[in-house]
Amino acid sequence: MAGSDAAGAFRLPLRLLSILGFLALWALAAVLADRAEVPGPLEVLDFLTREAADGQLFYHLAITLARVAAAFLIAMFIGTAVGVMMGQHRRLDRLLDPWVILMLNLPALVVIVLCYIWIGLTEAAAVTAVALNKIPNVVVTLREGAKALDPRLMEMAQVFRFSRLRLLRHVILPQLFPFIAAAGRSGLALIWKIVLVVELLGRSNGVGFQIHLYFQLFDVAAILGYALAFVCVMLCIEYIVVQPLETHLNRWRPGAASRAA
């Protein structure tokens, strides 16, 4: 596309602009509302610096991130494996399908409480509960991906006797990539939301624990502070890890070269 080169140069400014625009809108809304339940960005920043100064912020953030990371890896791994198998084998799909729908629609609360009751009030129970909540989502997304696999490429691989590993790495995974990206990105967000509930119900630290503590006091600035601190971490992960990786993995698409500049 003409002009796409120029767009590359605008990337950071556009993003910055977008973030600044958000902050400006928020500040304006806070000034207009003029109520304690609607704190402005400065109040939230103020809270965050205080909380960061006494180390609380990083302590809880780190713990929550560790839980999110563990549950994410487990859920993506198991979910992708099961989803691809179900997408490829119709019998298995029919057999497991009701279970997936059940797990998908079981309220987080139920799964979490059952995990805490059965496994105990432990870290393992917390991570298991979160992973169990997320796995069916990954399964459902990756199953669609596996169903949309190009049979022509699969046939090619069969004729040239690709080993299982080669088939997976060079034929299947690249085709699943958009689905993995979708499942991963919305998955990270979902997991973090469930971690909040898990921490509320049975953990003694973490961002979710803090948010609920402040929710009892109805301290909106503190709630927003912790929420946005996590959002910032996610923004960093997105821009420092995910998007460069995505650009690299998509470099074969025509026009990718000029776009990535």
Added chain:
Amino acid sequence: MAGSDAAGAFRLPLRLLSILGFLALWALAAVLADRAEVPGPLEVLDFLTREAADGQLFYHLAITLARVAAAFLIAMFIGTAVGVMMGQHRRLDRLLDPWVILMLNLPALVVIVLCYIWIGLTEAAAVTAVALNKIPNVVVTLREGAKALDPRLMEMAQVFRFSRLRLLRHVILPQLFPFIAAAGRSGLALIWKIVLVVELLGRSNGVGFQIHLYFQLFDVAAILGYALAFVCVMLCIEYIVVQPLETHLNRWRPGAASRAA
């Protein structure tokens, strides 16, 4: 595939088998655990019949379903539109991207509380809060779909001067279908989970309201009863509406004819 015809005949039995297997496993677990907080299927069924008899079950189920349906339609519609636009226009993508990540990672709690405070404790606020929670997930999934659109078909449509509507209906939507299916299926589940929280925080009816009431009494049979009642509704929707629709929309895939039998 050889034998796929035969598999068609097994479809219902396989599924039934799967559901029966689940019930059997559950009953076994309950007997083994032999504790009040692990009720068996019969206890839950008993609760459900009582709750159904006095009309409570259907009342709360209907209200929750209405909320889920409204939020689902709004979220899918807006999310698909925004996601496709972002996937197709790189500038817009860069501009809105931080907002999407923000919305994606804002805890459900924060969005819900802010909606209730700003809009009031109304049905509209509840549905808005749920839709706001889900929209970014749809956006993220459909954006991947829009990025993976086949440029060759888009060019064909351009040469033959397809109108916007024709392009959307015959070229774009069919390609987005796996992504819409993934977003829709995991979306319905996500929405229902958020509706539970919304009902906890500011409604006086609905399944979420009931589940939390019974949670305070730690009546696991009641919690499971309401959760499973909803799961049953979702199973019905899946098997009566979604899967036949999916089969119809996928009838063009080679081998679909023998598989659908």
Added chain:
Amino acid sequence: MRHPGQLDVRIDSKIFRSADGAATQVLCGLGFTLSPGSFTCLIGPSGCGKTTTLRIVLGLDRDFAGKVTLSPPGLRMAAVFQEPRLLPWRTVEQNVRLALPPEEQGPGAAPDLDALFAVLGLKDLRARYPDELSVGLARRVALARAFAVMPDLLLLDEPFVSLDEHIADRLRHHLLQLWQARAATVLMVTHNVREAARLADRLLLLNGRPARLVGDVAVPVARAARGSEALGRFLDDLTREFPETVLA
């Protein structure tokens, strides 16, 4: 009756940037004018830039130095791409009908496609989906789609490969009929020089890296005499004059 257009093509330079960062100039100083109602064939070695030229003419690639003008604007255009490019989720007939201009979309306005499908041997396959067709059948559907539009300007990229000679001959004949009936302007890419000489008024020969116009030859044989010896002599001359580009 609308009038077919005159097409002015001037491509000063077309550069591709590939994923490894390398920039390759594919076309350089390419200029030609197609007069209304003419039939021109574009010939050149595999990978030299023929498809790129067609894409530029079709307005699908705007990232080049130069200018393409088609007057008057708003002509009916159709193309047969090098691959069939059918919508896999629409039947054969739907694929053809969807490409019709808006004014022919309604049930009443829709042209009768029976004759066209009969010529192309697609009569029994209207309800089939593209993935259920052989490659040659899919190609014929792509041809049917372009023919059904009754275009003023028709661009074809190697339209008759993967077809047996019987059906290919029938389709060449049909193409000529359509061209004459509509007085359409046709630009066709082919590797088959014999085919080009039989169909076209004029041959544009492309070669080199970057590709330039190395020859612009009017076919000197009257259409009626194209079955004869005269065509053979013309082809021999052509092979002698452009040994790098033509092997007939």
Added chain:
Amino acid sequence: MRHPGQLDVRIDSKIFRSADGAATQVLCGLGFTLSPGSFTCLIGPSGCGKTTTLRIVLGLDRDFAGKVTLSPPGLRMAAVFQEPRLLPWRTVEQNVRLALPPEEQGPGAAPDLDALFAVLGLKDLRARYPDELSVGLARRVALARAFAVMPDLLLLDEPFVSLDEHIADRLRHHLLQLWQARAATVLMVTHNVREAARLADRLLLLNGRPARLVGDVAVPVARAARGSEALGRFLDDLTREFPETVLA
């Protein structure tokens, strides 16, 4: 040195069921044996079932009545599909290397592909991605992939379409060399009867609905004499004998 295989093909019936529920019998009572080291061409009108036959031979379609035996099992096999079927996310060189048998995958064991790429005119394109290639170039990569495997059994589905005659001739020559050097068994589909007569020992002619074997002709011209008049005469005879199937 491994030994090329003998291929026994017996397809009693092949039926396709399309999305509209209609069942079409495509092949009926097709039987032939390819002796080790032979070169056979399969010829038939577009859509008659040639690709279907190849897919059955390759083991990609098991839903048919009949039996295909290849002895001894474990032979090296390669195919050139009718479409290139490259992995779009792997470079030209990766696409070729990934198809090599496991024992040639390691960095030390990998064969030197320079000569092959040179013959195919792909030398400068090793690092390109398939979507950056013209159709003819992509087809050449698919050929390179099949040739690099050095197969005992090679199946080709219209391998030389979309190529200009210069490069097509070079590739036909290369194919013959490979065939002789490996003593491979080759089964090739083509619409170009002249090409078939130049390359093959034997022509299998397919026609009808459902398609049956209508002719099984040994090419009576010595390989050395295939440039000559003798080939022309053979083709004329063939056209006379099978007017429905052959038009040379």
Added chain:
Amino acid sequence: ASAAGTLRVAVLKFGTVNWELSTIRRHGMDAQHGFTLDVLEMAGDQATKVALQAGEVDMIVSDWLWVSRQRAEGRRYTFVPFSSALGSLMVPADSPIHGLADLKGRKIAVAGGPLDKSWLLLRGVTERHHGFDPAVESEPVFGAPPLLTQKAEQGEVDAVLNYWHYSARLEAKGFRRIIGANEAAMALGADGPISAIGYVFDEDWAAGDIATVRGFFAASRDAKELLRSSDAEWEALREMTGAKDDATLVALREGFREGIPARPLREEMVDTAKVYDLLAELGGDKLVGGSKTMAPGTFWPVPANGY
């Protein structure tokens, strides 16, 4: 704000406050006192706060700490005691724990989080009388109250500090009470039991419809009186309490009756202020939001009506 004469209250559907409100409605006490009671039943504590802040109801039930904090931030909420039943620390019948000193190194489940009043008081009294802080030398586990009750029954924790009605349920199952939060407060200098929770509303709204508010508190007093004296009333409430057996119902009934505020408001205010200072010290800024003493006006000066 609602139409004059109507009072909208948001409460937990199965909460203790709703026992009182449903008694008021069942006996038409609202009409007797010249107002209409409109109850919005919700599923969570936070939901009632959201409802009050969104202007959806006139009154909720919460604690004076929250009210004081809100007043410090400029919102004119005020508080009228509802119950003095605070949480208590429970252990299984056969537990080796017999006093606060035995808590060292034990796993204690704490409902409501580290800023919970009862927990802070327990920490204060243990520190003062036994020389260690359970937050440091025991192992507190925070979590949802019903889940913690469950965990205590399963024996996964050694002791559980929970709201009174959860404690009452445990008592019915044979658990022992080690100390109640009110005892802790008294051990730390309060003269008598102070209220835990109370009705919370905007004082400006109350001033605008004073007759209704007075009527409500009169009705509230009548309902409490009835629940104190009549066991039959509790049969009507049985389902609402979720009691599965008679022992539980009795424990809940006795707990409720014990918690009915009986002291003069003035004395209670003085004691509450003392406890506030204590909590401000123990809980820090996080708990009280920077105001070291209880905000003036936290207690609504109910005109002499018997409390």
